[in-house]
Amino acid sequence: MNGGEFTSLQRVLTTLDHREPDRVPFFLLLTITGAKFAECSIETYFSDASQVAEMQLRMHERYRHDCLYGFYYASAEVEPFGGSTHFFSDGPPNAGPPPIHSPQHIDALTTPDPESSPVLRRVLDTQRLLKSEVGDRIPIIGVVMSPFSIPVMQMGFERYLNLMFEEPERFWKLMAVNEAFCVNWANAQLQAGATAICYFDPVSSTTVISRDHYLKTGLKVAKQTLSRINGPTATHLASGNCLPILEDIATTGTAIVGVSVLEDLRELKQSAKGKLSLLGNLNGIEMARWTAAQAEAAVKKAIAEAGPGGGFIVADNHGEIPWQVSDEVLIAISEAVHRWGEYPLAWAERYED
DSSP states (O other), X not given: OBTTBOOHHHHHHHHHTTOOOSBOOBOOOOSTHHHHHHTSOHHHHTTOHHHHXXXXXXXXXXXXXXXXXXXXOGGGGTGGXXXXXXXXXXXXXXXXXXXXXSGGXXXXXXXOXXXXXXXXXXXXXXHHHHHHHHTTXXXXXXXXXXXXTTHHHHHOHHHHHHHHHHOHHHHHHHHHHHHHHHHHHHHHHHHHTOSEEEEEOGGGSTTTSOHHHHHHTHHHHHHHHHTTSSSOEEEEOTTOOOGGGHHHHHTTTOSEEEOOXXXXXXXXXXXXXXXXXXXXXXXXXXXXXXXXXXXXXXXXXXXXXXXXXXXXXXEESSSSOOTTSOHHHHHHHHHHHHHHOBSSOGGGGGOOO
């Protein structure tokens, strides 16, 4: 601490150590919202690394949250494999047709260089610019799609599930290619200035597959991949359930898990105590319809349930703030965290939902 004041990075590191900093940290994982600030289309916004960096800094100044989000959109990671991206006027970019047309395609698949992709080079440029501006004061969050989950965009969901269950040899060949790409991409971001890497892994959620199957597949992939990433990681299941596999996730070496609004936050906190910190669990879909009062109530509830003792970062539960969420609501979330998140949380002992 500097003169008793925490920087955002110090605040986050303290809570990850399961201790209480000055207040509960919070992340606004803002991506396409930056296009509103830049007053341009989403496609134009992501075409300019310096513009993305500038808007991240402007949004941070306005909302007073505790991170900068060095992430563009998920389908960017499929482009080096021959994929494409479709842009929309009011929502996140989506992946185009899957570049892996058949399981046989995997036999000749090789690992592309992340920096062969223009969009991924722009992501790295953005992270370099952010690092040059904020140094070690504010965490810069990089993102990778997990090797286990990116095949949904590489192949399509049905074809990938068929591969997973019916062609294990090709499945593991695809995992090897994806693991190498994921590690290279994560480490390139860390070298560019990212403080930590968010490992998005929604297919591992028990919303999608059973715990038994996760132990045989997604968990093995995560352990192999995360052990080769040269920096701290957070695992995010993109609003999928995690409680049945929470203790398993803790064995991967990740520090944080993104948790769903569909699960009990108090139960999650108890299960994760001393092993993982929690990130969440504000409902991003409902957030688009919230009033300022509803935003404050949701933040207050989350802090009461998971804030005591550290180990909790307030954020949305999916990993991206929707386009439809208003500036008024984002300001209300910020004000609520600054009002109700100051430690010690004596009021939380008396909180009733």
